[in-house]
Amino acid sequence: MKKLFFLAFFTFLLSFKEKNTPPTSSGTKEITLEKIWNGSFYPEGMTALNPMNGDFYSLLNYNEITKSTSVDKYSYETLEKVATIVDGQNLDSLHYFSSYSFNNNETKLILGTNFKKIYRHSFKGTYYCYDIASKKLTLIDKDIQQPSFSPDNKKIAYAKNNNLFVKNLETKKITQVTFDGKINAIINGTTDWVYEEEFSFVKAFEWSNNSNYIAFLRFNETDVPTFSMDIYGNQLYPSQQVFKYPKAGEKNSIVSLHLYNLTSNTTKKLAVDSYEYIPRIQWTNMPNTLSVTTLNRHQNDLKLYFVNATNGKAKVILNEKDKAYVNVQDNLTFLEDNSFIWTSEQDGFNHIYHYNADGKLINQVTKGSWEVTNYYGFNKALNTIYYQSTEGGSINRNVYRIKLDGTGKKTISRDYGTNTASFSKNMRYFINEFSDVKTPPIYALYKANGTRVKIIKDNAKLKQKVSTYKISQKEFSTIHINGNDLNMWMIKPINFDKNKKYPLLLYQYSGPGSQSVKNTWLNNDDYWYSMLAQKGYIVACVDGRGTGFKGRDFKKITQKELGKYEVEDQIEVAKQLGKRPYIDANNIGIWGWSFGGFMSTNCILKGNDVFSMAIAVAPVTSWRFYDSVYTERYMETPQENPSGYDDNSPINYAYKLKGDYLLIHGSGDDNVHVQNAMQMANALIRANKQFDFFIYPDRTHGIYEGKNTRLNLYTKITAFIEKHLGKNHKKTKE
Template sequence: MKKYTFCLLLVGSMAFAQKLTIEETVTGGRKFAVQTQTAQQWRKNSKSIAYLSPDYSNLMTKSAANSWKETLLVTKTDFENAVKSKITSDEFALKTFPFAIEWKSETTFETEVAGKNNNYKVTYDIVSKQISNVTSYTSEGEQARFAPNGNVSWLKENNIKITTPTGTVIDVTNDSDKGIVNGSDYVHRQEFGIDRGMWWNEAGTQLAYYRKDETMVGNYPIINWNEREAVNKDIKYPMAGMTSENVTLVVFDVTTGKKVTIQTGEPKEQYLTMVSWEPTGKNIFIGILNREQNHLKFNKYDAQTGAFIKTLFEEKASTWVEPQHAITFVPNNPTQFIYQTDFNGFNQMYLYTTDGKLLKNLGYKDVVVKDFLGFDAKNTKINYLGTANNGLDLQLYQVDLKSGATTQLTTVSGMHRASVSSDGTMVLDQYSNVTTPNEISIIDIKSKKTSQLVKAANPFTGKIDMPKMELVTITSADGKTPLNGRLIYPSNYDATKKYPVMVYVYGGSHAQLVNNRWLGGGGYFDYYMAQQGYVVFTLDNRGSDSRGKKFCDVTHRNLGVNEMADQMEGVKFLKSKSFVDQDRIGVFGWSYGGFMTTSLMTSQAETFKVGVAGGPVIDWKYYEIMYGERYMDTPQENPEGYAKASLLDKVKNLKGRLLIIHGAQDPVVAQQHSMNFIEASIKAGKQVDYFLYPNHEHNVGGKDRIHMYAKIADYFDVHLKK
């Protein structure tokens, strides 16, 4: 017999009759936002924090010197006037105070502002109220990267330009063929932690950049239906098992104009990841991952000649290797760096030398590092956010580089977003859990004394009756692994009644739906459906995020199999509850969740009576190379796995009512998936409902999202609730 554990939460007061409206399933996040301090951070070299006022018009501060009382630091008007005074050649109209600021000292910060003609990076002094160190580039530019010496690189379509401090614009590349893409972050479809396509060395004299050649990749049509005559926009979409893009790394010298291509070798169809300059600028490091994604070489190259120097280390796996983070050099020590990997089970940190010698494992228990926060003032310790409580919690940790000893700096169970002051004496801690909407405090690390800054009230009190919710633990299908689940009861719950169920599912990697945070990680639509009389259930099956590599590896070459097996354990749990109507269970999911929904509707047809699948993957051979081949290998290598995961021949098993929703311009899960499924359903004599959202890509946003949720709710009401 399975064992189930519970954490009970009653959100709000049941003394009121109000419910969320369908509009509030989309707008509720703003309307019922909890009290907070927006964009809060430590001011450098001080015992004070800065954040934005509730209307985003002023920069506020609190400090230990005045017992953490709120005072005004800078107004939007002051800042805007300083910008206009310094930059007279452009026009500015700031709607809010800048959100993204970086403190350079206690009294100065850097930020970016947009003018009518150009974009600017400026330094502002809060004492003199003056702007200095202005760096600019045209407002037509994209993906700008700033160098310390004032150079800024930016993209114009598929080419790179550099604006120097004197205003000179340098053409780095001049490729007329749009199939050659330079400097873009959209390389390898942004897998492998790729978030940029250009890297300056520390001196700002050389720029490394991706050069992506996708001329050999077939064109894929995306139709815009808004024109008088529909217009086709071709994109490059390399499908699993087919020809992929070729990527190289080039180094450009600003002074000489010389370009050097790093000699990353053959085969051309490989992935270049973890690009990092050595602080001296002499060498550059690249992770070379083979197309099979099971062998990583971390290589060192001469940045001046492009020559290969050595492989520092390698990682091989029978499943996959998935680098996600560039290395981080230890400040003031160009011979040591931090490397993150899940190779030994959990994503953790390791201290290496630039010769490839492993100095220390900095990991702690089964903690998964989620956010590297940087070093302390003496550069002897690292602060980071990591998991706890089987992935339900996020806590702040500090590890000593010399001893490897780890200290947990936050302790209250929940999801923490926290940071350490630059002098290393205090923690700015913000957290929520299932009973705490939001709490912000300052913690003295030595004395453990806490100064509370914000304790948010329940934003629903007196406004909305929110149903009760439980976090539950369910054993996986292999009988070994605890899985995290969330159960939301219907409003006005009566234990003597039987209720229909909506299972909300995702199930794929890099996603986690259940957390020990406010509302348990549930969305407003989940709670809306509970208010309409449904039991709403979500389970993070094996294959999802924050539980380590082994937890995810079970999906290899067989996507959907173990995920569905775990979801059915969730169904067993539901059926064990007397208030669940076993004949009225439905499922809803998007993207990977759409794949899971359609899989469950066709493989567990006796269980699921209604399904709504948004943007579903129907056959993995139609999905892109970088993600698809990591988990499934190629269709040529794994024909059995692709056949088992394909839903085109499974539609014949469908018995319930299934609604497929797709964005008509989806470049992620191409509409080909759902269209082929509809064609297969026609041939199988099965009735499947189909709805397209024109002018939307993979997700439906804006006001149209309200329409989408209304359609989903109505579909469940018509076919499951009656």
């Protein structure tokens, strides 16, 4: 029955014929920006579960009465609390802590507090070690990063002041491993800005399984160009945030691999062949063998090395190449015989592979014209892999199990929409989060065979609450653009009349491998789109070429030409939709954030005969200004590909502006620097083009810090739309 349901649903998506009227809401209440941004429509979620040994998990809980936190133990089988492991109200010096982590045998905890942000994903804090049996709390150190237990539970390694340290929990002795750490020069054991942002990790050291070694990365960023930002705050004179930021084509940190021997208290450099990046290190199940992933600067030649910690010899085990780029993945799993599980899109779609310990392919575990989107783990007892994929259509996600040899595949989530699983440590249970466009998140406990045990939270109250508001249902369909069937959603007014004409607002992000059209529950922007729909607008979104989950070729067609095919698709989307009898072709706007702002800016310039209005929030306006790792992955360097950078930079087309344009940026954006907006503004000024420009002081890339920031932002954007894309604001194309 499930397969039949899937076929019917998938056929519906592909053969969708547009309806004259969308599904209507019975609600009468008006959506307001205040209600959206004060959390009125937030679904009830679940605190992230931390799997424990056996059939148990733990949660960090906060007591409103005592203003303290606790770590509590729960049973997967019953979902009931079975023990309190540590309670802050019983700790003299630590009533409140924000993080915790166990050692291997779950006899000790690292508790963290007083966090201070460094970049978007990194922070330092004060950390303690708590012994569960003795209930003794011991300070590890202050202002440290990434404390981590040794596998033998006797030591903790951590980073401080760009150096690496080890604390012996038995003797209390602290050993300093490195001594050359220096701000904006040398980093040991944690990553630099661009690795943190683009390779998605901060901790750059790993304990060996026998606790004899620590492998770590050293970043020499001395020659990396420095970027600085004024921080205004409330002070008399602005301060500056100064950090190393390698823009496209500029020098990166020199990254090297090192090994600290705890027995001899010595450190040596490990040599692997020529590389630009070391995005992953991980110990294998073979004693004293470290796996190391390297990439060349173009990121199209990935090597997986096995390095012998005893003699330092390195051997290439796996080498993947691609005409465009090779994705770095976090799914490397070593089995008992040191064979390993790996994910790759080498056959055109992202799939799971099994290699032996020498790097020879045993078998391709999953196959098909669909993508594995998440790898959850391997159950040794059942010889089974658990994963998430798009087998139910590219806008859906389901959870599956499959034998290591590729047989016995089974769907273990129930409904077609978006399913995400959180597995127990022993892979016997998982908590599934399901939602679709009509259903807010439902959390349910499952056995690993797919048997649903019980519903945990269903957000029924939110569903009932939302039903009392004027909510327009998303209509999913496909639209044929430039030879491709592209996924699309559209939101129309509840009182939609096919005989009337409506202004159209397009939203898109369009970045490589991204997805904006997906069958999942509403976010804050979706409520805003419904609000706009009730004001008389149609809102639509199309995932064009370059976006993800439709195969390698569809995603990587934009290589060396970011902004070319993506812009062509959005312009053609606007043209086609503008031909529909209910769309006012003279009133078509587009908006986007970050990559989407780059897109919306290009669209109103290169599509100035199609788009009458555009809004760009925190846009890249030249890829010459963005970081090396992300940009060169898709564009190579500006020195190698100058036309790819300049032919698609909106700065070079400012003279084409005809419509109304709003440019917004945060001055404290350390990711897409406000330099992008300033250069765009200067180009428009030189071209004598009028536009609207707004800077949010000290706000970062998300423009959310401070009271009412998002409310202020969306109020501004909404007012601009109503003024320049109003249903009574007629545009005349030049």
